[in-house]
Amino acid sequence: MSETTNTNTNTTASATTTEALRERALKLDAADQLADRRELFALDDGVYLDGNSLGALPAHVPARVQDVLTRQWGELRIRSWEESGWWTAPERVGDRIAPLVGAAAGQIVVGDSTSVNVFKAVVAAARIAGEGRDEILVDATTFPTDGYIAASAARLTGHRIVPVAPADVPAALGPRTAVVLLNQVDYRSGRLHDLPGLTAAVHAAGAVAVWDLCHSAGALPVGLDEHGVDLAVGCTYKYLNGGPGSPAYLYVAERHQAAFDSPLPGWNSHADPFGMTPDYAPADGSARGRVGTPDIVSMLTLEAALDAWDGVEVDAVRAKSLALTDFFLECVEAYVPAGRVTSVTPAAHAERGSQVALRCDDAESVMRRLIERGVVGDLRRPDVLRFGFTPLYVGFADAERAARVLAEVLAETAGA
Known part of the structure; x- marks a missing residue:
């Protein structure tokens, strides 16, 4: 599939468009069957779109790891190979x-x-x-x-x-x-x-x-x-x-x-x-x-983290992933100044994973500014901005906010 260039002819989205997209995001989040999973993770007020590099910490994991360290290793010691199932x-x-x-x-x-x-x-x-x-x-x-x-x-x-x-x-x-x-x-x-x-x-x-x-x-x-x-x-x-x-x-x-x-x-x-x-x-x-x-501490950290998947159907994750990436691309199209980014992620669902990659001039500076404003993605040199969408904890309001902040950064750097 050929690359898709943003064709928005306005330098900034209208207030009406912004309000409409925000309202849609709220409705989509309200209907999201995976929305309650977000509270299982240790997240701040920002938008974390780098789970395709390092996933967020499930909030219950530190206590489980503390047990591995203090009881299993500290008290049971060598007995844990059998008694703790190491x-x-x-x-x-x-x-x-x-x-x-x-x-x-x-x-x-x-x-x-x-x-x-x-x-x-x-x-x-x-x-x-x-x-x-x-x-x-x-x-x-x-x-x-x-x-x-x-x-x-x-x-x-x-x-x-x-x-x-x-x-x-x-x-x-x-x-x-x-x-x-x-x-x-x-x-x-x-x-x-x-x-x-x-x-x-x-x-x-x-x-x-x-x-x-x-x-x-x-x-x-x-x-x-x-x-x-x-x-x-x-x-x-x-x-x-x-x-x-x-x-x-x-x-x-x-x-x-x-x-x-x-x-x-x-x-x-x-x-x-x-x-x-x-x-x-x-x-x-x-x-x-x-x-x-085996690396037992890391192994058992992973085992604890997998609890966040209990009761989750992968098909539901895939459906939300596609909906999130569709919505993010729609918001980018609506918000980002014309000609500033080019999507290198396929539009067809059958050809898309769970990330959106945007080719962008001065990508390193743009990503740095995004992170400073609480939108965390990552960079693939020389010119690709990557945004990973983890359906267990990323919502539609996150997608709208990320696209809006990206547009603000690009508008500020135009001609710089």
């Missing part, structure tokens, strides 16, 4: 994430970083694909780390990296393709890629599909099991609100678990981890994706 946390928390990405229990293990899990997944996928296939296709628009990790995995396994735009993947597939690593949502533009269609194309070519869900999990339905995804990875500190540096997760479809050969076979993934034997024998199931001792 040892089983990677699989238990994985099962909490599973319904949010459309997976049955027993297929997700939590631990390590996204980068480490990408490495595990790509190398294991290449081994699953077998001999005679020597190409790894990687999303040419991917977050840089995925590309770095895939290139390293290719060097280690004797494969060749083939960068390709997601839309061009079907044409690039062939008998030499072993693995395809793709992002479901582009981190710059918010473009949603066709996970079902691309996964089917990869399978038709006899290859293995690995998906990065960092910008989709917790924002939209993923359907890992439904669409036959082979392996997937994702972070938990964005829409899942797990906290800075919270552990990532690895999904291995049940049908691949027996053949999953991790390139990082640590003692935690051993079938008998306390046997301390010199030879490695992998554990069954998702535990095979573990490596070393």
Whole structure:
């Protein structure tokens, strides 16, 4: 889809337009079935639109973490590995994430970083694909780390990296393709890629599909099991609100678990981890994706944060996400001076994640001024303003206010 340029011919919106949009925002918030979730989070009077980088803190989490520190660690100490369930946390928390990405229990293990899990997944996928296939296709628009990790995995396994735009993947597939690593949502533009269609194309070519869900999990339905995804990875500190540096997760479809050969076979993934034997024998199931001792404090912080999802349907989250981003784009169109921003986020719902990216001259200065006025988004150099919409705590009044403040900043900087 081509980029959409703001065509508002007025330098400022009329008072009537502003009042009408504010009234609509209030009505939409009043009808929002997820509105009560906002009070579960520690938020100030500003507008927080950076949940696609770091989700807001669920208000109950500090007390839960205090218990981990003072009782579980401080009093029970080593006994907590069994009595507090520390040892089983990677699989238990994985099962909490599973319904949010459309997976049955027993297929997700939590631990390590996204980068480490990408490495595990790509190398294991290449081994699953077998001999005679020597190409790894990687999303040419991917977050840089995925590309770095895939290139390293290719060097280690004797494969060749083939960068390709997601839309061009079907044409690039062939008998030499072993693995395809793709992002479901582009981190710059918010473009949603066709996970079902691309996964089917990869399978038709006899290859293995690995998906990065960092910008989709917790924002939209993923359907890992439904669409036959082979392996997937994702972070938990964005829409899942797990906290800075919270552990990532690895999904291995049940049908691949027996053949999953991790390139990082640590003692935690051993079938008998306390046997301390010199030879490695992998554990069954998702535990095979573990490596070393899990980061328990961060793991249990994430587990507590996931309580905010209890009773929430991902379909309802997706419906609100699309309504929020639609409304924000409408407000930008109404408020922002003509020609000052260009949306690089697709207008079509089928192609949109849960963020809006606006190309803007002097974007760094504009974002700094927005943050000073309480509207927190982020920047992707050189010229993209990113606004992430987390439906659990962002409302329609937030969207209207953010667009209005953006217009004020741009009007003040015109010709500066």
